[in-house]
Structures are given as structure tokens and as C-alpha cells.
Amino acid sequence: MPAIRTDDLTRRFGDIVAVDGLDLEVRKGEVYGFLGPNGAGKSTTINMLLGFTPPTAGSGTILGHDIVEESLEIRQRIGILPEDFGVYSRLTARKHVEFAIDAKNADDDPDDLIKRVSLTDAANRKAGGFSTGMKQRLALAMALVGEPDLLILDEPSSGLDPNGAREMRAIIREENDRGATVFFSSHIMEQVEAICDRVGIMRSGEIVAEDTIDALKAGFDADARLVLTVDAVPEGMSAELEGLDGVGDVIVDGLDVIAVLADSGRKAAVINAVEAAGATVEDIRSDEPSLEDLFAALTNDDAPFGETAERNSEMIDT
Numbered sequence: 001m002p003a004i005r006t007d008d009l010t011r012r013f014g015d016i017v018a019v020d021g022l023d024l025e026v027r028k029g030e031v032y033g034f035l036g037p038n039g040a041g042k043s044t045t046i047n048m049l050l051g052f053t054p055p056t057a058g059s060g061t062i063l064g065h066d067i068v069e070e071s072l073e074i075r076q077r078i079g080i081l082p083e084d085f086g087v088y089s090r091l092t093a094r095k096h097v098e099f100a101i102d103a104k105n106a107d108d109d110p111d112d113l114i115k116r117v118s119l120t121d122a123a124n125r126k127a128g129g130f131s132t133g134m135k136q137r138l139a140l141a142m143a144l145v146g147e148p149d150l151l152i153l154d155e156p157s158s159g160l161d162p163n164g165a166r167e168m169r170a171i172i173r174e175e176n177d178r179g180a181t182v183f184f185s186s187h188i189m190e191q192v193e194a195i196c197d198r199v200g201i202m203r204s205g206e207i208v209a210e211d212t213i214d215a216l217k218a219g220f221d222a223d224a225r226l227v228l229t230v231d232a233v234p235e236g237m238s239a240e241l242e243g244l245d246g247v248g249d250v251i252v253d254g255l256d257v258i259a260v261l262a263d264s265g266r267k268a269a270v271i272n273a274v275e276a277a278g279a280t281v282e283d284i285r286s287d288e289p290s291l292e293d294l295f296a297a298l299t300n301d302d303a304p305f306g307e308t309a310e311r312n313s314e315m316i317d318t
């Protein structure tokens with residue numbers, strides 16, 4: 001039985017199709033990153049999974065329970081960190097965690113959970129005065145109550161400082177090591193790359209690619225980024241290079257000239273054009289695309305990898 005499964009899950013808001021026939025399967029024990037640009041439908045999907053938003057059509061299960069009919073059973077077994085977590089201003093952090101423990105009939109020590117999210121110094125303060133990152137830490141402490149089988153986290157790192165983001169990663173790993181499945185949405189590619197077993201990339205309400213990050217990258221042309229180190233950058237060279245067939249963006253970073261190639265067969269043409277412009281090429285490298293490049297290719301029509309994206313056999317037809 002998968003941790004999460006959806007069949008043709010759909011949600012419309014008037015004329016807007018926020019989630020369009022989504023078929024998703026998150027396996028037990030994996031860390032699954034749910035990616036997509038603003039407005040792609042991630043939060044709407046999560047809200048349907050959590051029983052906050054009813055689907056217009058389709059169905060879904062979490063740990064075998066129906067997301068519409070059995071949301072109470074589901075809540076007992078999962079930990080959630082919703083988008084826009086609202087605190088009770090007049091209650092302390094400890095009271096919030098105690099509430100969550102009572103609601104789940106769990107026997108956690110609230111102070112242990114508060115310590116895990118580094119809020120010990122603020123445990124007795126009213127949450128109304130908390131910063132965004134502190135509220136996020138508090139929400140995470142509440143999500144961890146009762147050793148949930150599945151954690152569903154909507155942008156868990158939003159509002160966190162770099163230390164907080166690192167701690168969040170560590171907690172996700174610890175929870176996964178204990179056996180929990182983790183499903184989270186994020187815009188932070190380093191975070192995703194560091195902890196996900198698989199990712200699904202959503203666009204306009206549909207999943208456009210789903211696989212391990214390595215497999216997704218392998219489907220792209222590894223030579224797609226050409227980095228030339230030159231002795232000088234003649235004026236107007238970037239514009240000239242961008243005008244070449246098969247060449248997308250050209251970025252100049254000091255004496256490095258980075259050309260994004262839609263066609264990796266155009267390397268020689270770029271090198272010739274750089275030398276024709278009066279520069280000497282001192283070093284040549286080809287970089288593999290980053291997850292950020294993949295994301296751009298799959299979610300942005302103008303992105304330089306758009307054509308290669310379609311060639312990836314792992315890509316799902318849209």
C-alpha cells in the first residue's frame with residue numbers, strides 16, 4: 001500500500017483548474033519532493049490530501065484511508081505542516097505542543113519536541129509575538145507529535161534562516177530514518193536535492209516529470225552548458241553569442257563565459273565566435289544541468305532546456 005495515492009484528483013475554482021486529473025503515488029518510506037512554480041497547484045493538492053479542500057473530481061488515499069471520508073483517521077497517523085500556519089496568539093509555544101499531544105492522544109514530552117526545533121528559550125512565550133521562522137519551528141514541533149507514519153510539509157523551510165533550514169533537513173532525515181514517509185513541497189532546490197529520494201514536478205495542475213533527481217538529470221543533455229574561461233571579454237560578445245543558432249542564454253561571470261546550448265553540437269561554433277570576437281579561450285568545461293535548470297526547463301516555456309526536456313523518456317506526456 002502506498003503512503004499517498006491519488007487517482008484523477010481534480011480541483012476547480014470557478015474557471016481555474018488548480019489540480020487537473022492528478023495521479024500521484026508516494027511510496028512508503030521515501031522522501032518525496034513536490035515541486036512546481038507559483039500557482040502550479042501544490043498547496044491545493046496538499047489541502048485536498050489533508051481534507052481541507054474537497055476535490056471536484058477524482059479520489060485519493062493516505063495510508064490506505066480515503067482522503068474525503070476518513071480524514072479524521074488520517075490526521076491521527078500523519079504530521080502536517082500547513083501553508084500559512086496560524087498560531088493562537090495568547091498561547092505559549094509549550095501550550096501549542098501540549099494541544100497537539102492531547103489531540104493525538106500521544107505521550108510525547110512537549111519540552112523534547114520544543115528542544116528538537118530549537119525553541120527551548122521561547123517555550124513559555126506567547127506565540128503571537130513569534131517571528132515567521134519561530135512560528136514555522138513551532139508548527140514543525142506540532143507535526144512531529146506521536147511519531148507520525150507520514151509527514152506532509154507545505155514549504156517547510158519558508159521563513160527559516162540558514163541554520164533553521166539545516167535543522168529542518170536534519171529532522172526530515174531523522175524522521176525518515178525512523179521509518180516515516182516524508183512528502184514536502186519546496187521552492188528551495190538545494191534543500192530538495194539534499195534530501196529527496198524522488199521528486200515530482202507540477203505545472204498547471206499536472207505532474208510533468210517524476211523520478212529520482214539523478215534519473216531526471218540523466219535524461220538531459222549533459223553537455224548543455226558550456227563554460228569557457230577567456231583572457232578578456234570583448235564588448236558585445238555576449239549579444240553576438242546569443243544570436244547564434246542553438247545558443248540560449250549567455251552569462252558572463254568575470255572571465256567565465258557560460259553558454260546554455262539547446263544543441264550541444266554548437267560548442268565549436270561558440271568557441272569560434274568567442275575567438276572571432278578577439279578573446280583567447282584558456283579553458284573549456286561542460287557542466288551538467290542543475291536541478292534548477294531542470295525545473296526551469298519543465299516549468300517555463302522560454303527556458304533554454306525546453307527542447308531537451310521533451311526528449312527525456314522519463315517525462316510524462318502532458
Ligand SMILES: Nc1ncnc2c1ncn2[C@@H]1O[C@H](COP(=O)(O)OP(=O)(O)OP(=O)(O)O)[C@@H](O)[C@H]1O
Nearest residue numbers: 013016017018036037038039040041042043044045
Ligand atoms: N481558494 C481559492 N480560490 C480561487 N482560486 C484558488 C484558490 N486556491 C488556489 N487557487 C488557484 O489555484 C491555482 C493553484 O494554486 P496553489 O496555491 O495550489 O499553487 P501552489 O503550487 O501551491 O503555488 P505556490 O508555490 O505559490 O504556493 C492558482 O491559480 C490559484 O490562484
